[in-house]
Amino acid sequence: MRRYVVAPVAEIPPGTRKVFTVGGRPIGIFNLDGVFYGLLNRCPHQGGSLCDGLITGLAVGDRPGEFRMIRKGEMVRCPWHGWEFDIRTGQSWCEPAKVRARAYPTEIASGAEVVKGPYVAETVPVTVDEQYVVVEF
């Protein structure tokens, strides 16, 4: 594991995010109320720059006609196809995989990138060290 100092804390005010190349990898650092979270800037769907997406809340409703917005600022939507991810955990909101009892033969060839679900955006542990944002991987 290596520690990378990314930026001064003041460079990423609360409610904002910024994308950096850290150790060769594109990483988005998000500031949620003073706590920092990191996500790999690559959507697991099609590789879009996830961390450039809309920071928003979570739309919920329990019955038709009910539209509520909760958890404002805690979700990022991929700027391409709009997939929603929890900034803290990287977990996608729409659960795409389902458990199947039956197995089907899968095509595996070298070099193929088969995307599996459940889709999770890769998180990067972030700490603050003397007013600097630090990532470790």
Place this chain on the structure above:
Amino acid sequence: MSRYPGAIDCDIHPTVPGIGVLLPYMDDYWQEAFLSRGIDGLEMASYPPGAPISCRADWRPAKGRPAADSATIARQSLDVMGTALAICNPLTGGQVAVSESMGAAVCRAVNDWITKEFLDKDPRFRASIIVPPQSPELAVEEIERRASDRRFVQVMIPVAVEMMLGRRYYWPLFAACEKHGLPLGLHAGSLHRYPTTSNGWSSHYIQDYVSHSQTFEEQLLSLIHEGAFVKFPGLRVVLIESGVSWLPGFIWRAIKTWRGVRAEVPYVKRSPAEIVREHVRLTAQPFDAPDAEAVTRIVEMIDSDEMLLFATDYPHWQFEGDRAVPDGLSAPFLAKMLIDNPIATYPRLKENPT
């Protein structure tokens, strides 16, 4: 030797030969109206009586309408197939009439005619309650009128009606279906309130018929995203004569769009694929696949052995001889399609009402 002994045929079409057979079931007002105004010939445009698909040539009588009585249907279909139970889905112009009240009167008479001439005459027949989709209120009245006759196992309307089906306007209809444990059957066919395609009126009947499968997809999207299955978790929908091979591509695209646009309909908490697999069933006639290999692949893509229901679509011309089921289905899959899935879909079929 019967082809599919014990099968449950989820789509046959007794055909009203003319207004004359319905008049005895109508009250004085409507009898007078139809007679004095000279109203007859109410066959839906979606099924021109002479069109090749409307009746296979060897089932077409020399005179009159096909499938117009129980003995004919028994001889031409039930006995040949070995059918244990067959669900009657009469296609009637009552369901497309521009007048709600005339439409309701015709639907009511059709249900009476089906009861007397089919349900009462042969214990193998069951039926859908034919209701006027023009008015959910009048449709609910008809459901309430029939529901206690347990031989009615479904409520049926054409797939293309006066607005998208998921809209609140139709919710009373779903409430009644859910209340009585009756699936809602959507059958290929249109009220023609809109052109038959999204680009206007096509020139050919063939295109009108082929286009129905798109309307089924559009109605499913409406039911899903208006939250009808959230509001009515007990609602089950059967797609009748929609084809089958369109289903996987529809599911894939519905999942794809929902994943990105979910926030527009936050009360849709489950993938459309999950909702469809739970709430929707399809009659498997026609299948719309050219050979056994394609059938096998399509079934693999549908990824459920519970969704397909056996149907002949008699007397519509969909197959030759008695080959009502395409090659390419495994024996266990076929067994479920012929019997288990229809019983699971239409719980009333388990009952013995006689």
Place this chain on the structure above:
Amino acid sequence: MSLMLERDVDTLGTPPGGANTRLRIIDCDIHPYLRTPRDLDQFLSARWRQHLAEYGKGTRGIYAARGTYPRFMPNTCRRDAWPAAGGLPGSDVDFIRAQHLDANDVEFGVLEPLLEGNSPRNVELQAALCSAFNDWQVTHFTDLEPRLRASILVPQDDAEAAVAEIEKRAADPRFAQIQLSSRTPEPLGRKRYWPIFAAAERAKLPIGLHVGGPSAAAPSASGWPSFYVEEHQVLSHSMPTQAASLILEGVFDRNPDLKIILIEGGFAWVPTLGWRLDANVAKMRSEVPNLKLRPSDYLRRNLWYATQPIEEPEYPQHLRTVFDWIGWDRIVYSSDYPHWDYDDPRLAIKIAMSEAERRAIFRNNAAQIYRFN
């Protein structure tokens, strides 16, 4: 100890590399937008500038100045495609170069303006707008970046005027194709449109049939969907409708050399449409007695299918099955850049492909259809 700051601001992100970067690809669907209204006004007469200012485009939509169905992203575009220098996504040639053409090694991209040129009910305005958009494309895009080739927009409601516009532009190599929209006041196979197809065949130009446009009908035979999440899928149903209409009305019998690419309508429906049409034409031949081939034969001979939005089967290998059914020679890659459901050429097609298959989809099939040189 001193803390080294290691960082580069990288808002575009670095696309994953791969063998595809060596393959110079052809992209059948790039959407240009106006950088400023002046860029179009310079090609419109004063009369039409004033008409637009007073009456707007006069389409069949419900609003005076915008489309009926609100989209889910501003301008329907990827959020990262807005140029830093300002303006709409798809309006800045330098930005298109950097973010897409260079990044994805695009050798040729076909411009597909979706700017309602053919939407006004006033057919004279349609003709003026289409002509202006045609001038705009070549002046503000193709002349600046020859990799971007233009589409001949035509006033579809007026076949005679449409033919005139085709004949005016046909010899100009900056135009790669004629564009038609998938939603039209009548199905495209209807007789009123036949002169357009004859002109396309005479000019040896392919037609890009792009999703969208001004239908006179509801999006569904049962009316109007409420939500974008429905309409986005329902819109693609206009494609099988057009394919069926063109086939059944004999357009491909009268114009056997006509090439039409169906763009952004999806493609999983293609095998089903072929099977369903074949079965029903076989039974009801008497309605189309002059049709020379089976419907599925035309789907394989005169039509091509762009990949975007790529179908995403629940089991990825089923995508290969669908390609097998359609025909690998029928599939052409499209990005839909800069729209939100853009398909990245590296990661969108989630099956392993042989080199020959990849080259067919990303280049060789399109190279057979278009004249780029």
